[in-house]
Amino acid sequence: MKSAIRDAPTLCRQLGLPDTLGRAADCGFPVFAPQSYVRRMRHGDAHDPLLRQVLPSVDESRQAAGFTEDPVGDHDSQLQPGMLQKYAGRVLLVTTGACAIHCRYCFRRHYPYSGGPQSGTQWQPVLEQIAADTSVEEVILSGGDPLTLSDERLKELTAGLEEIPHLRRLRIHTRLPIMIPTRITAGCLNWLSTCRLTPVVVIHANHGAELDATVAAALDRLREADVMLLNQTVLLRGVNDSLAALSDLSERLIDLRVVPYYLHQLDRVRGAAHFEVPVERGRELVRQLRDALPGYAVPTYVQELAGQPSKQILFPDPQVKK
Numbered sequence: 299m300k301s302a303i304r305d306a307p308t309l310c311r312q313l314g315l316p317d318t319l320g321r322a323a324d325c326g327f328p329v330f331a332p333q334s335y336v337r338r339m340r341h342g343d344a345h346d347p348l349l350r351q352v353l354p355s356v357d358e359s360r361q362a363a364g365f366t367e368d369p370v371g372d373h374d375s376q377l378q379p380g381m382l383q384k385y386a387g388r389v390l391l392v393t394t395g396a397c398a399i400h401c402r403y404c405f406r407r408h409y410p411y412s413g414g415p416q417s418g419t420q421w422q423p424v425l426e427q428i429a430a431d432t433s434v435e436e437v438i439l440s441g442g443d444p445l446t447l448s449d450e451r452l453k454e455l456t457a458g459l460e461e462i463p464h465l466r467r468l469r470i471h472t473r474l475p476i477m478i479p480t481r482i483t484a485g486c487l488n489w490l491s492t493c494r495l496t497p498v499v500v501i502h503a504n505h506g507a508e509l510d511a512t513v514a515a516a517l518d519r520l521r522e523a524d525v526m527l528l529n530q531t532v533l534l535r536g537v538n539d540s541l542a543a544l545s546d547l548s549e550r551l552i553d554l555r556v557v558p559y560y561l562h563q564l565d566r567v568r569g570a571a572h573f574e575v576p577v578e579r580g581r582e583l584v585r586q587l588r589d590a591l592p593g594y595a596v597p598t599y600v601q602e603l604a605g606q607p608s609k610q611i612l613f614p615d616p617q618v619k620k
């Protein structure tokens with residue numbers, strides 16, 4: 299994290315690109331890209347799909363109708379600071395605002411992180427609310443990225459969760475196994491494998507080129523610790539909006555024993571309109587993917603709509619009549 303690149307000119311220079319490329323205003327969301335990720339980008343290619351995820355664009359300051367600060371209704375689903383619930387049986391904890399990468403399309407790029415719990419004792423009201431609701435079976439650690447917290451902080455938080463008898467699963471939404479694979483340390487594995495709750499780790503890879511040998515090794519370690527591994531991808535214009543990119547990503551994930559879980563339609567967050575792929579194009583891509591790959595390699599194409607009881611499935615389209 300300390301050696302991560304934090305400004306666009308440095309990033310461009312390191313890749314042999316003119317530093318004028320990243321001259322866009324950062325709109326309050328600075329560049330952050332770890333060296334281990336930058337090393338997987340193609341030198342001298344301004345259109346590299348990994349670079350596009352982290353390099354600010356002048357398009358970010360363009361106003362686009364329907365693109366807002368809180369596109370998925372996080373504010374209205376907050377039960378208390380740091381705790382969201384939208385769906386039955388699952389609550390989501392915003393454990394930190396820090397990430398190992400700043401994804402330009404991030405749906406929480408404007409999220410007011412500073413209001414949430416910062417330390418062990420500050421989580422107490424959240425633990426009490428979960429304990430009081432026996433319908434909750436799963437806690438999702440999200441953020442930000444929960445694996446930017448130390449193992450000690452994570453252990454402390456989950457020790458409190460483990461004592462709640464009706465909890466069964468601990469889900470971790472993280473990009474760290476992709477961004478800084480060495481984060482999956484012996485201590486981290488020990489935390490997951492000794493936890494009473496069934497561990498599910500959902501990684502976030504958008505392109506096959508993200509999955510190099512260092513990532514494979516991190517995922518191997520997680521699997522050996524009996525962690526269930528799923529992936530979520532955001533459909534992004536100029537990154538993975540082609541059959542070739544999506545099928546390569548799915549096949550590489552399966553080789554690494556990771557199930558492609560969700561393909562997300564972009565959340566309409568202010569500053570990210572240039573990443574949007576029309577839903578019709580997305581449906582066409584997933585239809586083609588379905589024709590090309592085994593069923594288990596095809597992610598469910600979903601969209602999060604504020605106020606709905608689950609993520610909405612875009613493909614297979616439940617509305618289609620034969």
Ligand SMILES: *Cc1c(COP(=O)(O)O)cnc(C)c1O
Nearest residue numbers: 382383384385388389390438609
């Ligand atoms: C996406 C999301 C979940 C998880 O949904 P699944 O369909 O179970 O993957 C849970 N809570 C919130 C607030 C979410 O946004």
Ligand code: SF4
Nearest residue numbers: 397400401404442473
């Ligand atoms: S890792 Fe996730 S939370 Fe962090 S910037 Fe990227 S999309 Fe946003």
